Amino acid sequence: MAHDFDKDYWEQHWRRAQGDAPGAKRGNPPSPYLATELGDLIPGTALDAGCGTGAEAIWLARMGWQVTAADISIEALDRAREHATSDAGRERVLWLEADLSTWEPGTQFDLVTTHYAHPAMPQLQFYDRIAGWVAPGGTLLIVGHLSSTDHDHGGHDHGHGAHGHTPLEASATAAAITARLNEQEWEVVTSCELERTLVSGDGHELHLHDVVVRAQRRA
Numbered sequence: 001m002a003h004d005f006d007k008d009y010w011e012q013h014w015r016r017a018q019g020d021a022p023g024a025k026r027g028n029p030p031s032p033y034l035a036t037e038l039g040d041l042i043p044g045t046a047l048d049a050g051c052g053t054g055a056e057a058i059w060l061a062r063m064g065w066q067v068t069a070a071d072i073s074i075e076a077l078d079r080a081r082e083h084a085t086s087d088a089g090r091e092r093v094l095w096l097e098a099d100l101s102t103w104e105p106g107t108q109f110d111l112v113t114t115h116y117a118h119p120a121m122p123q124l125q126f127y128d129r130i131a132g133w134v135a136p137g138g139t140l141l142i143v144g145h146l147s148s149t150d151h152d153h154g155g156h157d158h159g160h161g162a163h164g165h166t167p168l169e170a171s172a173t174a175a176a177i178t179a180r181l182n183e184q185e186w187e188v189v190t191s192c193e194l195e196r197t198l199v200s201g202d203g204h205e206l207h208l209h210d211v212v213v214r215a216q217r218r219a
Contacts, residue, residue: 005120005170007072007099014053014075030055031115033143037190037214038063041139044110049100049130050117054080054093061092065111070098072119100126108135115143118170127177131186137219140186146193146209147171177213190214 034056043064048057053076057069061084071077077095084090101119112134119126127142134140147168174191181188191213198206 005118011073011075014073014079030059031143032196033115033141033210033212034059034113037141037212038111038113038139041111044138045107045135046111046113047105047109047130047133049112049114049133050119051080051095052076052115052117054083054089054095056113056115057093057095058084058086058089060111060113061089062086065092067093068096068105068109069093070096070100070103071117072097072099100129105133108133108138110135110138111141112138113141113143116145118144123170123172124176124180127172128180131181131215131217134217136217138217140181140213140215140217142177142211142213144177144211145171146211147173147176172211174211174213177211178215181215185218186215187218188213188215 038060043060044066046060046065046067048054048060048067048069051057051069051071052073054069057067057080060067069077069080071080074097077097081095084093084095099119100117101121112130114127114130117126121129123144127144131140174193178188178191192211194210194212196208196210198208
């Protein structure tokens with residue numbers, strides 16, 4: 001079944017979640033890939049593209065990043081603001097309603113990251129789009145749903161349906177993502193496909209099949 005992934009889709013998604021989706025409740029951890037992939041970087045400006053309820057944006061702010069956290073869903077952004085109770089969360093994050101398929105930031109960032117986001121456009125074209133927002137010398141971190149017809153996919157902030165299933169058109173492989181990064185412009189630091197288990201707010205286990213790509217834009 002095809003999905004539009006437009007504003008109405010995401011507003012309904014977050015209303016259905018009612019705080020039980022992973023990342024929706026205060027205290028749920030951010031993506032573990034932030035610490036493993038970004039822990040050695042000097043903080044600067046960051047864009048969290050498709051921030052959902054804000055777990056990753058808040059983590060980045062606490063680490064000293066000045067974060068623009070963009071999402072199409074007002075419902076998700078309202079929850080994110082509620083979760084940003086720390087001084088860093090309040091002072092270092094700009095929460096922004098934006099349709100990432102059409103929005104233009106008007107600037108580039110030292111870090112652009114996205115976690116399981118998929119707006120109303122082809123998935124790989126979305127990754128191409130956000131890669132253009134990385135400043136020279138900056139970092140791109142993509143965490144997405146692994147493309148496979150053999151698995152069900154969940155997402156830290158954007159699982160779908162009652163069991164976290166993810167439509168195939170919202171998925172990708174590491175090879176497909178890195179193939180679109182021109183080696184004269186990008187150095188691929190990480191390209192991997194991993195499995196992990198996440199327990200949702202209601203105790204339901206979600207078995208995640210992730211694709212993780214980190215690349216540095218050559219200065």
